[in-house]
Amino acid sequence: MSDLVVDGVSVTHGSTLAIDDVSLSIRSGELVAVLGPSGCGKTTLLLAIAGLLPVQSGTITIGEREISRAGRTVAPEKRGVGWVPQEASLFPHLSVGDNIGFAVPRSRGAARAERIAELAHLVGLDDYTGRAPNQLSGGQAQRVALARALAPRPDLLLLDEPFAALDTQLRTGLRREVAELLRAQGTTSLLVTHDQEEALTLADRVAVLHDGKLAQFGTPEEIYQQPATDWVASFVGDVVELAGQWRGGRVLCALGSVEASAVGFTPADGDAVRLMLRPEWIVPRPDLLAQAAAGADARVASISYAGHDAMITADLVDGPSVLMRMAAVELPEVGDDLRLAVQRPGLAFAAL
Amino acid sequence: MTIAPARAPLWLAGAAIVAASAAAIPLVYLVVRAAEAGLVAVIETLARPRVLEYAANSLGLAAATTATALVLGTAVAFVLTRVRVPFSRTWLLISALPLAVPSYLAGYGWLVVIPGLNGFVPSWLLLTAVTVPYVTLPVAAALRGASGDLEGVARTLGRGPLRAFLVTTWPSVRPAAIAGSLLVALYALSDFGLVAMMRFPTLTWGINAAYSASFDRAQAATLALLLVVLALVVVTGERAARRQLPRAAARAVAPRSVGRGMLVSLLPVVAVAPLIGVAVPLLALLSRLLDAATLRAIDVPRLLEAVGSTIGVAVAAALLAVLLALPIAALAARYRGRLVTIVESVGYLGHALPGIVVGLSLVFFSLAVVPALYQSLAVLVFAYAVLFMPKAIGTMRAGLGDVPPRLVSVARTLGMSPWQAWWRVTMPLALPSVGIGALLVAIATMKELPATLLLRPTGTQTLATELWNRTVVFEFGAAAPYAALLVLVAAVPAVILSGVRSSAKEEL
Numbered sequence: 104m105s106d107l108v109v110d111g112v113s114v115t116h117g118s119t120l121a122i123d124d125v126s127l128s129i130r131s132g133e134l135v136a137v138l139g140p141s142g143c144g145k146t147t148l149l150l151a152i153a154g155l156l157p158v159q160s161g162t163i164t165i166g167e168r169e170i171s172r173a174g175r176t177v178a179p180e181k182r183g184v185g186w187v188p189q190e191a192s193l194f195p196h197l198s199v200g201d202n203i204g205f206a207v208p209r210s211r212g213a214a215r216a217e218r219i220a221e222l223a224h225l226v227g228l229d230d231y232t233g234r235a236p237n238q239l240s241g242g243q244a245q246r247v248a249l250a251r252a253l254a255p256r257p258d259l260l261l262l263d264e265p266f267a268a269l270d271t272q273l274r275t276g277l278r279r280e281v282a283e284l285l286r287a288q289g290t291t292s293l294l295v296t297h298d299q300e301e302a303l304t305l306a307d308r309v310a311v312l313h314d315g316k317l318a319q320f321g322t323p324e325e326i327y328q329q330p331a332t333d334w335v336a337s338f339v340g341d342v343v344e345l346a347g348q349w350r351g352g353r354v355l356c357a358l359g360s361v362e363a364s365a366v367g368f369t370p371a372d373g374d375a376v377r378l379m380l381r382p383e384w385i386v387p388r389p390d391l392l393a394q395a396a397a398g399a400d401a402r403v404a405s406i407s408y409a410g411h412d413a414m415i416t417a418d419l420v421d422g423p424s425v426l427m428r429m430a431a432v433e434l435p436e437v438g439d440d441l442r443l444a445v446q447r448p449g450l451a452f453a454a455l
Numbered sequence: 456m457t458i459a460p461a462r463a464p465l466w467l468a469g470a471a472i473v474a475a476s477a478a479a480i481p482l483v484y485l486v487v488r489a490a491e492a493g494l495v496a497v498i499e500t501l502a503r504p505r506v507l508e509y510a511a512n513s514l515g516l517a518a519a520t521t522a523t524a525l526v527l528g529t530a531v532a533f534v535l536t537r538v539r540v541p542f543s544r545t546w547l548l549i550s551a552l553p554l555a556v557p558s559y560l561a562g563y564g565w566l567v568v569i570p571g572l573n574g575f576v577p578s579w580l581l582l583t584a585v586t587v588p589y590v591t592l593p594v595a596a597a598l599r600g601a602s603g604d605l606e607g608v609a610r611t612l613g614r615g616p617l618r619a620f621l622v623t624t625w626p627s628v629r630p631a632a633i634a635g636s637l638l639v640a641l642y643a644l645s646d647f648g649l650v651a652m653m654r655f656p657t658l659t660w661g662i663n664a665a666y667s668a669s670f671d672r673a674q675a676a677t678l679a680l681l682l683v684v685l686a687l688v689v690v691t692g693e694r695a696a697r698r699q700l701p702r703a704a705a706r707a708v709a710p711r712s713v714g715r716g717m718l719v720s721l722l723p724v725v726a727v728a729p730l731i732g733v734a735v736p737l738l739a740l741l742s743r744l745l746d747a748a749t750l751r752a753i754d755v756p757r758l759l760e761a762v763g764s765t766i767g768v769a770v771a772a773a774l775l776a777v778l779l780a781l782p783i784a785a786l787a788a789r790y791r792g793r794l795v796t797i798v799e800s801v802g803y804l805g806h807a808l809p810g811i812v813v814g815l816s817l818v819f820f821s822l823a824v825v826p827a828l829y830q831s832l833a834v835l836v837f838a839y840a841v842l843f844m845p846k847a848i849g850t851m852r853a854g855l856g857d858v859p860p861r862l863v864s865v866a867r868t869l870g871m872s873p874w875q876a877w878w879r880v881t882m883p884l885a886l887p888s889v890g891i892g893a894l895l896v897a898i899a900t901m902k903e904l905p906a907t908l909l910l911r912p913t914g915t916q917t918l919a920t921e922l923w924n925r926t927v928v929f930e931f932g933a934a935a936p937y938a939a940l941l942v943l944v945a946a947v948p949a950v951i952l953s954g955v956r957s958s959a960k961e962e963l
Contacts, residue, residue: 155864179867180875186868192861196883205879206869255870 105131105166105258105291112161114151121147123315132289134282136296136306144315145295149261153186154179165258185252185260190268191244193236199247200232206255222250225284242273249281260292278305299339303327311335333452336379343380343425354378354451357422359397362448375454380445382414382428389442398444403435417441463790470782475801477779478841481816482804488819489680492673500677509661510681516578516657517643523583524639528590529632531725536598538721539710546725553732554588555949557902559648561585563922563938564736566652567743567931578653584732586642590635597631630699637693644686645809647905652926658682659811666815679812690807744935753936762940765917769900772839773893779840780847788855806845813838814909835910842906843899847892854888894952901945
């Protein structure tokens with residue numbers, strides 16, 4: 104159908120290479136997040152897919168149709184690609200209804216009005232079609248921008264940090280709503296974001312961009328549990344990093360002998376490695392020790408309380424301190440002694 | 456993230472180049488004409504005692520007017536921004552009023568009061584009164600924009616009020632004052648109507664005399680070239696000063712209260728220019744108009760005809776100027792590069808060209824290149840368009856530049872071709888600026904005198920030329936109805952427009 108294939112694409116922005124040999128393949132109906140810190144080139148990638156920037160090399164294809172290659176860019180209006188920009192960017196001189204219906208020719212008459220009403224209903228703004236854009240809140244404006252982009256039934260929808268300008272509460276609600284809506288419509292979508300949580304919760308798959316290069320492309324779980332590089336590991340979540348020594352599938356470190364898998368290299372016994380764990384992999388449950396990857400004694404040094412959970416800093420008996428994330432139900436107190444177990448195998452990266 | 460501007464599309468660059476070439480015709484043709492006469496002839500003409508006298512008079516008048524306008528304008532701006540004046544906005548509007556009155560109208564009004572006025576001093580004083588706002592407005596804006604915090608910091612570091620002002624605020628006001636004064640100098644150099652009424656022989660007067668009295672076209676061309684060179688020097692300086700204007704707005708120094716006595720002694724400073732440039736001429740005009748003999752003698756059909764042709768050429772000129780300015784403004788609003796800079800600068804040429812020069816050059820041009828159009832309305836309208844196109848370019852460029860490029864990109868992703876996106880998004884959003892640009896051109900056209908005198912078809916009279924023809928033969932009563940209507944159709948809309956859009960004030 105309308106799979107999007109980005110194949111070896113490089114894009115220069117000004118004089119810098121903003122996107123460097125990126126390949127992605129997105130299946131029809133999939134919602135993919137492009138995740139990266141600001142300045143990593145993710146918006147550039149989006150603009151190239153929209154046809155608003157030319158590619159330096161590589162090709163972009165939707166279904167059977169090649170829409171970009173070096174020296175040949177199909178015009179944005181002929182790509183069937185919808186775009187929801189960062190700040191809703193509604194046309195200020197048109198009503199909400201006319202914004203939504205912008206891409207639907209007026210000659211369609213009643214069918215146009217019907218389509219506008221349908222989309223206004225879809226984004227929950229039935230009664231707003233007569234209003235001016237400046238009478239909308241930020242969240243409402245984003246919904247209109249979404250409806251406007253969906254109106255011509257694009258093969259692919261591009262969303263450029265559409266929730267970034269909204270306040271936290273609104274953001275959480277709206278993004279879930281939008282993701283559900285896109286899935287229900289079966290629209291193939293590419294969502295650019297710098298927010299790890301947003302990418303992991305919403306997307307079917309996540310493409311992590313780092314300095315214009317694709318660092319990893321996989322399901323949210325793969326990205327979080329099996330990061331391809333130490334940079335991805337620390338970018339998508341908190342990490343506990345401990346120096347250790349490789350010994351036959353385990354890492355000897357302050358937490359004991361922790362079962363681990365090596366990422367990106369094959370260590371020999373005795374090699375120095377860096378062990379990486381997620382804070383929630385470390386739990387104060389001695390009962391697990393028999394089956395756990397490893398364990399150690401520690402004392403609670405500080406607790407940073409975040410409502411639903413808490414981040415605990417615990418000093419290990421022999422050496423460094425580690426972070427643990429616990430559900431905030433029965434929290435220990437500062438000074439308590441804990442017996443820690445590591446719930447699941449860690450990741451070993453080559454020592455620096 | 457912004458979308459990097461691509462190279463300008465060929466059709467836009469092409470249209471802009473065509474428009475700029477049209478704007479360049481008067482200057483280029485003048486140079487061609489002078490070159491034909493030969494360098495020796497040019498130097499010979501320039502060395503004539505009469506020509507030297509014209510040049511000295513022009514420069515002297517420009518220098519004197521600039522100096523007085525600079526001092527008075529800065530003082531007025533200072534009073535209006537730093538002293539708590541009751542009705543300060545009204546005062547600012549009043550101090551801008553002289554811009555709406557063409558110099559020759561002020562001259563007419565004073566001649567009604569004192570028929571014997573002539574020579575340097577009345578020219579100088581009236582020109583000063585009419586041009587002071589060119590200094591007052593930008594300096595007041597700069598004073599309001601200058602950071603009061605800096606001045607406060609200087610005070611806490613031990614500087615007295617005057618030293619603190621000179622050290623911190625003056626440097627950011629200076630470029631505005633210089634740019635404003637150079638506009639005054641340009642106005643004084645280009646002015647024809649007032650100096651001719653005061654029979655003070657400057658270059659503009661000399662050009663008109665050489666052309667119309669003796670039909671000595673080579674001499675007229677040489678004088679025009681000399682005037683253009685002077686004007687271009689002034690405009691170059693003005694643009695350089697303008698580039699140094701600070702952009703960022705800051706928290707201004709709050710105006711301070713002064714005693715009633717002090718206030719009463721300050722207000723004459725603010726009021727003197729509007730009084731001399733506007734109030735006295737208009738009152739004189741009114742009293743002469745309401746004179747029984749005047750009212751009896753009004754030739755209504757002729758008056759209506761003049762109103763009709765004035766408005767007619769103004770509308771035509773506005774349309775043509777907008778049409779020519781549009782591609783230049785669209786190009787300058789979105790793209791950068793050497794070509795864009797050149798095209799834009801050429802588009803602004805009319806700003807530097809005195810009306811009499813454009814008139815003269817287009818007389819030559821139409822006679823030599825398109826004789827069929829000589830003394831036709833087409834050439835007259837074209838002259839207006841070239842002269843006042845800069846006003847349209849300025850406002851339209853700002854209006855087009857304010858349309859977010861992102862909106863155009865959104866329209867493209869929604870299936871619009873570049874043309875459709877331009878028509879459905881850019882144009883509707885920029886329309887107000889196009890309208891204001893057209894209105895500014897129309898107003899300026901209605902007030903224009905020297906080019907109209909040279910280029911108008913025989914038998915066609917505008918309000919300005921009717922006023923002129925009667926004033927030079929001292930028929931002040933017969934001139935009054937034309938003057939009054941000129942105020943109504945040109946000056947009043949100018950004032951209303953400046954109230955609607957404060958930044959337009961300088962453009963008038």
